[in-house]
Amino acid sequence: MSVLKSGVKRLLGRTGFDIVRSTNSRGGVDDFIPFEATMRAARAADLPVGDYVDEVMNGTPGATQSTINELSALDVFAADPGTVLEIGPGTGRYLEKTLKECSPDRYEIYETAKPWADYLVDTFGVVAQPTAGSSLAPTPDDSVDLVQAHKVFNTVTFLCASRYFFEMARVTRPGGRIVFDVMTETCLDPATVSAWATKGGTGHDSYPTAMPRQTCVDLFATLDCSLEAGFLAPMGVASTEVLVFRKSA
Ligand SMILES: C[S@@+](CC[C@H](N)C(=O)[O-])C[C@H]1O[C@@H](n2cnc3c(N)ncnc32)[C@H](O)[C@@H]1O
Numbered sequence: 001m002s003v004l005k006s007g008v009k010r011l012l013g014r015t016g017f018d019i020v021r022s023t024n025s026r027g028g029v030d031d032f033i034p035f036e037a038t039m040r041a042a043r044a045a046d047l048p049v050g051d052y053v054d055e056v057m058n059g060t061p062g063a064t065q066s067t068i069n070e071l072s073a074l075d076v077f078a079a080d081p082g083t084v085l086e087i088g089p090g091t092g093r094y095l096e097k098t099l100k101e102c103s104p105d106r107y108e109i110y111e112t113a114k115p116w117a118d119y120l121v122d123t124f125g126v127v128a129q130p131t132a133g134s135s136l137a138p139t140p141d142d143s144v145d146l147v148q149a150h151k152v153f154n155t156v157t158f159l160c161a162s163r164y165f166f167e168m169a170r171v172t173r174p175g176g177r178i179v180f181d182v183m184t185e186t187c188l189d190p191a192t193v194s195a196w197a198t199k200g201g202t203g204h205d206s207y208p209t210a211m212p213r214q215t216c217v218d219l220f221a222t223l224d225c226s227l228e229a230g231f232l233a234p235m236g237v238a239s240t241e242v243l244v245f246r247k248s249a
Contacts, residue, residue, distance in 0.1 A: 032155065032204070033057070033090055035115035050093025060234045067150065067181075067233045067242060068097040074229050074244055076177050077101040081145030084108070085136070085171060087164060087180075088152035092120045098148070099124060108139060134163030139171045147172050148179040150233075154208045154240050161211060162219075169223035175249035178225055181233055181240035184213035188238075195237045208236060216243055224248045 033053065042052035055061040071077065077098075085108040089095045095107070107126040111117040117128040129138045147168045153161040161182070168178050188210060200208065217227050225245040232239040 032207075033113075033116075035113070035119070038091065039119075048096070049091045050096055053091055053093055058234075063234050064093045064097055064150075068094070068101060070231050070233075070242065071179060071244070072101055076146065076179060076244065079145070081176070082106070083144045083173075084146045084148070085110070085139060085144045087136075087147075087149035087168075088112075088155075089120055089126075090116055090151075092116070092124065094148065094150045095120060095124060095126065098146075102146075104145070108144070110136060134160045134167065136164075136167040136171050141170055142173045144171045145173060145176045146179070147176070150179075150181055150242075151235060151240065153180055153211060154183045154235060155204070155206060156209065157206050158209060158211065161209070165216070165219055166223065169220060169225050169247065172225070172247045174224075174247055176247050177228075178220070178245040178247065179242065181235070181242040182211035182213070182216060183208050183235070183239075184211060184216075184241045186213060186230070186241045187232065187235075192238045200237045213241060213243070220245050 038052070038057075039049060041056070042049040045052055045056060047055065050064055051061075054063050080102050081104050083106045084098060084102070084104045086095055086098075087110045089109050089111055090113065095109070099107070107124065108129050109117060109120055109126050110129050110131040111120070112131050117131075120126050121128050129136070149164070149168075153164070168180070172178055196208065213230070220227065225247045227243060228246050229244045230241050233242050
């Protein structure tokens with residue numbers, strides 16, 4: 001049975017949602033989107049939760065689909081990845097749309113916010129891995145066709161993101177893709193820095209976190225992963241840059 005079908009079946013048996021505090025308060029970012037209040041608001045707005053985040057919370061309707069369309073145009077889903085791994089899926093807005101583009105046998109998530117992880121397991125039949133710090137230890141080397149993270153590395157510390165980068169390269173199979181967005185210098189011209197300084201921020205110390213583009217390119221090159229493409233995606237008052245790497249076959 002596909003990941004999506006088995007998950008939907010499980011969801012039918014579910015009757016309600018509980019408020020559960022995040023399992024990791026160190027970064028202070030995993031309760032960015034409170035589970036129960038967000039689900040309730042999405043239902044009241046009669047929108048799928050991912051669309052609610054895009055349209056209402058972020059004021060960027062269609063943003064998730066636009067990134068997925070860009071990835072599709074880059075043939076990221078063309079080889080029909082058998083195993084996908086996503087770090088920090090949150091509400092699952094990218095996860096849901098990824099599952100419309102491909103039908104992996106296995107979709108692993110690493111998510112520190114337990115209520116969202118449980119919801120994604122129930123809804124989509126994904127596998128929630130124990131998530132601590134920046135480790136993908138439960139996932140074997142060279143085992144994943146597509147590793148992705150969206151709007152995560154601009155919310156965690158530099159060290160957390162950097163440690164995940166090594167892990168992402170480790171678990172990706174030769175020929176596989178690595179996709180993530182970061183707030184690079186491409187996204188930080190003086191006017192944008194001014195906008196962030198005057199209008200940005202959420203009260204979380206680690207948001208937004210910048211990451212130099214060249215640092216990513218050079219680091220992943222040492223890990224046998226070369227940059228295939230980059231494009232901008234809206235975030236907060238400005239944007240992040242989505243980077244697409246391929247691990248050497
Ligand atoms: C800003 S939200 C983005 C969620 C989702 N990817 C999206 O774009 O809607 C960041 C997500 O990363 C998760 N997160 C934070 N720290 C993490 C960590 N160390 N490992 C895995 N997930 C983490 C948070 O719980 C949250 O779901």
